Amino acid sequence: MEQSQSDSSQPRSESSLSRSESSLSRRDALAALSALGMSATAGCGARAPQGGSDDEGGKENKRRMEVESTVQTYVAVAEVVYPTTLSGIETFVRSFIAARLDREERGTAMRDAVTELQTVADEWYDSSFESLAPETRDSLLRELGVDEADEDPDGTVSARVRFYVVNELLLALYSSPTGGELVGIENPQGHPGGTDTYQRGPSR
Amino acid sequence: MSRRRQPSENVDVCVVGAGPAGALVAARLAEQGYKVVVLDAGPRFNPEDRLKRQERALRPAYDRPAVWDGDPKRDAHTASGEWFYPLNHARVKGIGGSTLHWQGMVMRLHQDDFASASERGAGVDWPIEYEDLQPYYAEAEQELGVAGGMDNPYAPPREGPFPMAPFEPSYSDSLFAEACAELGIDMHSVPNARNSEPYDGRSECVAYGTCQPVCPSGAKYDATVHIERAESHGATVIDRAPVQRLDHGSESVEAAVYVTPEGERHRQKAEMFVVACGGVETPRLLLLSESEQYPNGLANSSGLVGKYFMDHLFAGTGGVLDEPTRQNHVGFLTSGSHQFYDDADEDVGPFKLEFFNYAGPSPVELALSGDDWGDDLLGRLGEEYGNHVAVGGLVEQLPREDSYIGLDREQTDSHGNPVPDVHWNVGERALQTIERANEVQERILRELGAEITWQAGPDSTGPAYHHMGTTRMGTNPAESVVDPTLQTHDLANCWLVGSSVFPTGGAMNPTLTIAALAVRAADSLAEAL
Ligand SMILES: Cc1cc2nc3c(=O)[nH]c(=O)nc-3n(C[C@H](O)[C@H](O)[C@H](O)COP(=O)(O)OP(=O)(O)OC[C@H]3O[C@@H](n4cnc5c(N)ncnc54)[C@H](O)[C@@H]3O)c2cc1C
Ligand code: SF4
Numbered sequence: 001m002e003q004s005q006s007d008s009s010q011p012r013s014e015s016s017l018s019r020s021e022s023s024l025s026r027r028d029a030l031a032a033l034s035a036l037g038m039s040a041t042a043g044c045g046a047r048a049p050q051g052g053s054d055d056e057g058g059k060e061n062k063r064r065m066e067v068e069s070t071v072q073t074y075v076a077v078a079e080v081v082y083p084t085t086l087s088g089i090e091t092f093v094r095s096f097i098a099a100r101l102d103r104e105e106r107g108t109a110m111r112d113a114v115t116e117l118q119t120v121a122d123e124w125y126d127s128s129f130e131s132l133a134p135e136t137r138d139s140l141l142r143e144l145g146v147d148e149a150d151e152d153p154d155g156t157v158s159a160r161v162r163f164y165v166v167n168e169l170l171l172a173l174y175s176s177p178t179g180g181e182l183v184g185i186e187n188p189q190g191h192p193g194g195t196d197t198y199q200r201g202p203s204r
Numbered sequence: 205m206s207r208r209r210q211p212s213e214n215v216d217v218c219v220v221g222a223g224p225a226g227a228l229v230a231a232r233l234a235e236q237g238y239k240v241v242v243l244d245a246g247p248r249f250n251p252e253d254r255l256k257r258q259e260r261a262l263r264p265a266y267d268r269p270a271v272w273d274g275d276p277k278r279d280a281h282t283a284s285g286e287w288f289y290p291l292n293h294a295r296v297k298g299i300g301g302s303t304l305h306w307q308g309m310v311m312r313l314h315q316d317d318f319a320s321a322s323e324r325g326a327g328v329d330w331p332i333e334y335e336d337l338q339p340y341y342a343e344a345e346q347e348l349g350v351a352g353g354m355d356n357p358y359a360p361p362r363e364g365p366f367p368m369a370p371f372e373p374s375y376s377d378s379l380f381a382e383a384c385a386e387l388g389i390d391m392h393s394v395p396n397a398r399n400s401e402p403y404d405g406r407s408e409c410v411a412y413g414t415c416q417p418v419c420p421s422g423a424k425y426d427a428t429v430h431i432e433r434a435e436s437h438g439a440t441v442i443d444r445a446p447v448q449r450l451d452h453g454s455e456s457v458e459a460a461v462y463v464t465p466e467g468e469r470h471r472q473k474a475e476m477f478v479v480a481c482g483g484v485e486t487p488r489l490l491l492l493s494e495s496e497q498y499p500n501g502l503a504n505s506s507g508l509v510g511k512y513f514m515d516h517l518f519a520g521t522g523g524v525l526d527e528p529t530r531q532n533h534v535g536f537l538t539s540g541s542h543q544f545y546d547d548a549d550e551d552v553g554p555f556k557l558e559f560f561n562y563a564g565p566s567p568v569e570l571a572l573s574g575d576d577w578g579d580d581l582l583g584r585l586g587e588e589y590g591n592h593v594a595v596g597g598l599v600e601q602l603p604r605e606d607s608y609i610g611l612d613r614e615q616t617d618s619h620g621n622p623v624p625d626v627h628w629n630v631g632e633r634a635l636q637t638i639e640r641a642n643e644v645q646e647r648i649l650r651e652l653g654a655e656i657t658w659q660a661g662p663d664s665t666g667p668a669y670h671h672m673g674t675t676r677m678g679t680n681p682a683e684s685v686v687d688p689t690l691q692t693h694d695l696a697n698c699w700l701v702g703s704s705v706f707p708t709g710g711a712m713n714p715t716l717t718i719a720a721l722a723v724r725a726a727d728s729l730a731e732a733l
Contacts, residue, residue: 081577138578147575151265163265167572170581171262174568183585187533189566190262192410192421195400198374198533198561 024088028176029095069128070114071097076130077117078169080138083182086173096172109153113164116157120144141166209442209464211472215241216733218460218474220447220489223301224715225702225722226480227430228347232726234437238733241472242431242439243462245446245485246297247273249304251428254420261414264573271417272296272304277618278446281484285607285628287667289515294669295482299443302482302669303426303715305417308397309537309558310350310716312341314360316546317554317710325550326633327602327708331679331688334360337720344719345395348425349403352395358542368400370538371409374561375530376593377539383651384541389644391559394540397425397715404429413566415535424536445470448619449493450477450502456697457502463619476697476729480722483513483671483704487609488624490675503675503692503700508685510610512603512673513628514709517665519555519638521645522563522594523654529593532566544644545711553600553637554711557644564592593654595645599637600711601630603673628667635662637711670703670714677705689728690721701725 075093082089101107121129121140129137141147145158151167152159173179175190184202187193217233219226222244234240249257249272260266269279269292279297283289295302315334320327338361345352346367353370354362370393373381377391384391398415399408409423419426431441445462451471452458459471479486487510491501501509541557548554567589574581601607607629611622642661649656660666678684681693686705692698701722703714 081581083579083582085579085582147577151263151572153265163263166577167263170571170577171259171568174571174585175262180567182582183567184528184590185530185532185567187411187413189413189532189535189568190258192412193533195371195409195411195534198411198530198538199372200530201375201378202528202530 022086022178022182024086024092024173024176024178028178029092066111067098067101069118070101070111072130073114073118074165074169076132076137077141077165079134080141081166081169082173086178086182092172093169097168100168109160110164110168113157113160117144117161117165120157209445209468209470211470212239212241212440215239215472215474217241217476217478217729218243218472219478219480220244220460221301221480221482221485221702222299222427222431222441222443223480223482223702224303224348224427224430225482225718226301226478227427227434228344228719228722229478229480229701229726229729230434230439230441231430231437232723233729234434234439236730237437238730240434240439241474242434242441243445243447243460243472244297244299244301244441244443245278245481246299246443248299248441248443249273249428251422254418257418258412258414258420261417262568262572264569268293268305268417272298275618280615280617280623282612282615282623282625283628284610284612284625287628287630289626289628289667291484291624291626294667294671295484299431299441300426300428304428306424306426306715307416307536307713308424309713310345310348310395310397311542311556311712312360312720313710313712313717314358314542314545314554316548317708317712320708324548324553326553328678330707331677331684337717337724338363340720340724341716343723344716347430347723348397348716348719349399349406350395350397350716351400353393356392356542357390358392358545366395368403370394371396371398371400371536372538374534374538374559376561376563377559379525379529379593379652380539380559380595380648383648386651387647389541389648390543391539391541394537394558395716396536398536399423409534409536411534413533413535413562446619447481447489448621450479450489450698452493452495452498452502452695454497456695475733476699478699478701478725478729480701482702483674484609484624484626486700486702486704487674488611491611492621498694503685503694503698505694506682506685508676508683510674511605511608512676512707513607513609513626513671514601514603514673514706515628516598516668516670516709516711516713517601517630517634517638518596518660518668519599519641519645519665520594520596520658520660521642521649521656522560522592522658523649523656524564524591525593525652525654526591528590529563531560531564531592532562532589534561537561544640548600548637551633551636552640553602553633555597555599555637555641556711557641558596558598560594560596563594565589593649593652595648596660597641597645598668598711598713599634599641600709601634603676603708604629604631607631609674635665638662638665668713670709672703672706672709672714675700675704676707678707690725691728691732699725699729
């Protein structure tokens with residue numbers, strides 16, 4: 001417990017929500033990649049299709065469509081789990097998620113979790129997840145128990161959706177300057193924002 | 205690196221353990237042209253993976269030991285003392301050792317810490333004085349790269365400035381400064397083994413804020429620095445090679461017996477052996493090396509191997525203000541107070557105070573562990589983050605024979621060896637010291653106008669993860685395990701380096717003293733070779 005503390009924090013009287021509207025920038029996307037353990041250059045998006053036979057071209061097309069559908073689901077979840085005051089969500093999610101999905105084991109597990117979520121939407125609502133209204137997406141996630149689940153890469157569907165989908169998105173946002181600034185910390189943990197910010201007083 | 209993990213021929217020094225103690229000895233001797241082999245129980249971590257480890261540090265699915273691939277079977281242990289000891293949160297096995305996870309606060313012990321019995325009427329005196337160690341402290345600060353200021357009026361005498369300028373005080377330090385000025389409490393900078401500017405080929409701190417347990421930028425010192433230096437001077441470093449025992453004759457160690465991941469068993473012979481496995485595994489390896497000749501374990505004619513296990517205890521008080529306090533931008537401290545340290549006597553030990561820059565929860569961690577999202581989550585983050593303050597501190601625990609590291613013969617690790625039993629007993633003086641530290645902390649927080657919301661006091665304290673005392677240094681072979689050069693009294697070619705040799709612990713984090721002793725031991729080894 002070196003210099004850590006075992007406090008349970010109490011609610012505080014004053015909120016530091018200083019702005020009503022924030023938007024995510026490219027800087028945030030790069031920051032998110034860094035917090036998520038990816039180098040910035042890896043974030044250039046899904047690979048371009050390779051040339052080759054029709055068959056290969058067909059496979060590549062299919063793969064791209066699958067990736068696109070996964071990305072759309074991430075965007076659709078982000079619209080639920082990110083604050084409503086935030087704009088630029090789709091660009092932000094697109095800027096880091098492709099590189100995350102490209103990784104061997106982790107990317108596959110992320111795609112699998114999304115497929116399970118899509119299957120649930122299909123079975124329960126006879127619709128794709130992203131075509132559901134945001135309130136329905138929200139209640140679907142809650143009915144699936146994702147809100148109460150502790151994230152776990154090897155757990156139940158709800159724990160995996162929490163780990164690979166919801167928390168993936170929350171980690172990216174709240175370790176980025178814009179996510180941090182929503183709560184009054186422009187250099188949150190996970191973001192290498194330099195040694196000036198800790199010295200600064202609050203901006204009022 | 206030896207790919208096949210084979211032993212080498214004609215080795216001058218075999219170092220067991222690649223934490224800062226072993227790595228520094230290895231680097232210093234390899235630089236002088238000696239043939240050195242380092243064996244470490246844990247893996248060599250890929251520096252490229254640090255951001256992935258940082259993600260583990262932030263995500264609730266992983267506990268702290270998992271950040272550095274802790275393995276519960278390999279690292280099995282018990283804790284039979286009055287106080288539970290969470291050993292695997294308190295160490296890392298691998299190239300770099302526990303400094304991979306550490307905080308990186310590096311203070312020198314005070315002069316009176318070396319003379320606790322004579323000056324404070326408690327504990328024992330060290331067989332060396334501050335002045336003996338002072339030049340080595342200076343070298344250790346260069347080796348680790350320490351950023352610190354000359355503004356601490358309570359620090360022991362210094363020969364010159366620190367290698368790097370100190371980190372500037374934080375915004376919350378400025379809030380504390382007003383309260384402390386009112387109370388007549390002096391604040392000063394904290395020395396950090398962390399780059400305030402580029403140093404030794406490593407980046408300056410870029411404020412990732414996850415220092416404990418992982419610094420992705422390399423700005424925080426860790427012992428991979430000295431392992432790399434040792435290797436660049438020809439040392440062989442073998443990872444995943446846990447030493448099972450030290451084979452020995454009556455006067456000397458002959459070989460370190462290690463196993464490889466493939467299950468092969470090898471013997472590394474050498475002229476000299478340095479055991480630098482940390483304050484728990486060093487005594488354990490000696491105890492595991494029992495023989496007909498030494499039925500109580502190696503280097504244990506005093507019967508004191510494993511005895512006098514000490515840690516520092518944490519005292520802390522925290523609360524909330526009705527204004528923003530700007531916490532959790534960085535994961536290290538910039539201000540402390542050593543004003544009360546040398547008031548120590550028989551009843552109250554030395555303690556130091558630290559002004560937190562990471563009081564209260566960090567938003568990203570809160571975000572990943574709630575039952576909410578969207579606007580509700582943002583509302584909760586706004587309520588829970590932003591106005592916390594805390595004053596922490598470490599206090600001294602005295603050496604006691606009934607606080608010890610033993611072998612638990614009922615349980616074995618993944619190699620079939622009895623696991624270490626951390627039998628940790630604390631004692632009254634440490635608890636009284638915590639109370640005293642708490643009083644000062646409360647005064648400061650009250651003056652600041654804080655509502656106090658938590659306290660780590662005598663009943664809720666915990667260890668600081670500094671394992672000391674278990675192979676103590678002394679001049680009398682009946683009362684100590686190593687002599688003042690860190691050579692064991694019993695075996696001429698066996699040296700023990702680390703905080704296990706501390707006769708008392710003071711209340712300063714131990715690693716700068718470990719490093720100073722390691723540099724000094726390397727000199728003595730070179731003389732003996
Ligand atoms: C969370 C945390 C925060 C800390 N913060 C600070 C701080 O701010 N300031 C400070 O001064 N100290 C701090 N410390 C303590 C510091 O990390 C230790 O004092 C230091 O690392 C000890 O160095 P060492 O080389 O003796 O042992 P270690 O660093 O523990 O290294 C021992 C090495 O030996 C190896 N080993 C063990 N047994 C065997 C065997 N049988 N065969 C082969 N190899 C073996 C291990 O794998 C390990 O790599 C902190 C520790 C922790 C856990
Ligand atoms: S704050 Fe500095 S030392 Fe700590 S993790 Fe970040 S870069 Fe490393």
